[in-house]
Amino acid sequence: MGAAGRFDVDAVVVGTGPNGLAAAVTLAEAGLSVVAYEAGDTVGGGARTEQLTLPGFWHDPCSAVHPLGAGSPVFRAWPLARHGLHWLHPEVALAHPFPDGTAATLTRSVAQTAASLGVDAAAYRRLVGPFLGRWDELAVDVLRPPLGVPPRHPLLLARFGLPSAAPAALMARRFAGRHARGLLAGLAGHVSAPLSTLGTGGVALMFALAAHAVGWPVPRGGSQQISDALAAYLCELGGKVVTGHPVGSLDELPRARAYLLDVVPRHLAALAGGRLPDTYRRRLRGLRPGPAVFKVDYALSGPVPWTAPACRQAGTVHVGPAMADIDASLRAVGRGAAAGAPFLITAQPGVVDPGRAPAGGHVFWAYAHVPNGWEGDYTPVIEAQVERFAPGFGDLVLARSVAGPAEVQRRSPNYVGGDIAGGRCDGLHLLFRPTFAPVPYATPHPAVFLCSSSTPPGPGVHGMCGYHAARVALRRVFGIRQPAPWDG
Structure with missing residues (x-):
């Protein structure tokens, strides 16, 4: 299946942290044309590796150890080892x-x-x-x-x-x-x-x-290997990754049937702009980090x-x-x-x-x-x-x-005020995020979805937020019910 008619592409993903990449891979596995945009020079979000101190010392600016990454149902189902993740x-x-x-x-x-x-x-x-x-x-x-x-x-x-x-x-x-x-x-x-x-x-x-x-x-070589493996698998499936491309508004992007945003809620409100009702945007902007x-x-x-x-x-x-x-x-x-x-x-x-x-x-x-x-x-x-x-x-x-x-x-602009978890995690905020909703990935606009750690199951390098958001988009926008990858 591919984009047709007045659309340039089936789906656009904004942000290439593990959740954004997991969303893009899930959509691409269903046969859709997908483009993922990243403001930075490399993919990764909170899963990057850089020389922060001295030459030859490779640090993970955010996460380094990954129990939920190694245990993620989608990461375990995808051929990430073939793309360098060990x-x-x-x-x-x-x-x-x-x-x-x-x-x-x-x-x-x-x-x-x-x-x-x-x-x-x-x-x-x-x-x-x-x-x-x-x-x-x-x-x-x-x-x-x-x-x-x-x-x-x-x-x-x-x-x-x-x-x-x-x-x-x-x-x-x-x-x-x-x-x-x-x-x-x-x-x-x-x-x-x-x-x-x-x-x-x-x-x-x-x-x-x-x-x-x-x-x-830990991934051999650093957390960047998780992101690089996901991006490589996405490209193998026919998807495309564009780095060094900040996005200020969805209006700047190719015409797509669905937009999935790996961002925090206040950035969702800013990027979607008038596509979302004012009351909903105010609600997103009012959420406390x-x-x-x-x-x-x-x-x-x-x-x-x-x-x-x-x-x-x-x-x-x-x-x-x-x-x-x-x-x-x-x-x-x-x-x-x-x-x-x-x-x-x-x-x-x-x-x-x-x-x-x-x-x-x-x-x-x-x-x-x-x-x-x-x-x-x-x-x-x-x-x-x-x-x-x-x-x-x-x-x-x-x-x-x-x-x-x-x-x-x-x-990372998603880490508002230094919050690396995408919002509060105390009490019910870990389960119901960003707000209490039966389908937390959907927004009032039928083509716009949130796929970041601000949605369930919350923070961690596991990709499951992006996976679940993409599954919702597949059903609601494309009428596709894709079997889970761990079902074979």
């Missing part, structure tokens, strides 16, 4: 150190993970046990819109939903020791909401299950000198340490303040991908949550927190690239 798995997916030199660890092995939790080994096994070996079934139902698409495995989803709807603080009551409680809090802390918030337990459980099923891997991140990328002369041995083998290290510390940090951000001792998410891809730096060198990043639009330099606070668990870290720093909220937004 996952590398650290021996330890995640380590969570404590001041006494011990650490809780999350690995592919449930037994090894449970053993690191001491008195809570059996309780952890009971928590994850019902879902082990069923990731493929669970992921397609969890990573879907909550309304409009019935679950394929309702009994499994219901069993997952019972503990997952609870706040992480409530789920933590299953555990007696600080190791399990700290590990759970760190997993939940990825959404930057207090641990008393509904649904944070589900976030933690999903990340844990991903580790056991698919790991927390979520908390921001303050991120520092480092070029190091050697590996991070973690006190806990397990941290030296981990691709990701959470620095908290205790559940109460993590919750206090997240609550401070909710009150509009930057915590004095922040919860940090750190990544060290070099533990499995030495090609990311010159011989002997390492790339490392750390980020903390701060209020949206926060101004100031958080670098000394972040480095002091790392030094607590890795004495001598500062002596290894060759160069750093500092990105507060303003710089984060400069790198």
Whole structure:
């Protein structure tokens, strides 16, 4: 099928982050002519790799470790390995150190993970046990819109939903020791909401299950490889990618039967302009962004000198340490303040991908949550927190690239005020986004769709927002009901 008559192309996608590219691939697999436009010189959005500090040190400006990428139903179904995407798995997916030199660890092995939790080994096994070996079934139902698409495995989803709807603080009551409680809090802390918030337990459980099923891997060469593989597959299907092409209005684009936008809601309102009712545009512009991140990328002369041995083998290290510390940090951000001792998410891809730096060198990043639009330099606070668990870290720093909220937004206009999640993720905002709607990807204009992380299932490099948006466009605009790619 191709564009005909008064249309230049069947579909146009604006933005080539993983969701925009996933939308474009889904449309192209259905036989449509597709063109994807990207303002930057390369595709990628939040999945890029650049030399931010020194020559030869390859950093991921945003995401670096991808449990949901490796576990994404669409990424697993598409031939991305043929286009250069290869996952590398650290021996330890995640380590969570404590001041006494011990650490809780999350690995592919449930037994090894449970053993690191001491008195809570059996309780952890009971928590994850019902879902082990069923990731493929669970992921397609969890990573879907909550309304409009019935679950394929309702009994499994219901069993997952019972503990997952609870706040992480409530789920933590299953555990007696600080190791399990700290590990759970760190997993939940990825959404930057207090641990008393509904649904944070589900976030933690999903990340844990991903580790056991698919790991927390890094792409060889950096996150850019995910985007490049998606773009290459799109071109193989006959699609086209145009980079270095900022879009200020849909009126600037070729005439298309459908437009899918990998942007945040306020940018959707600006790009679509008069195609959307004024009341709807005001509603989009009024949506509040979520908390921001303050991120520092480092070029190091050697590996991070973690006190806990397990941290030296981990691709990701959470620095908290205790559940109460993590919750206090997240609550401070909710009150509009930057915590004095922040919860940090750190990544060290070099533990499995030495090609990311010159011989002997390492790339490392750390980020903390701060209020949206926060101004100031958080670098000394972040480095002091790392030094607590890795004495001598500062002596290894060759160069750093500092990105507060303003710089984060400069790198990607979608990261409004430094919010990398496409909007708030607390409570029901993770499920119903950008607003409560049975079909969250559709707009009042029948040819305009939103396909970014501002829609379900939300942030993360998994492409499922774009996939679901494209499926809606296929049905509504083209009358095509395409089988899911994981159905063969």
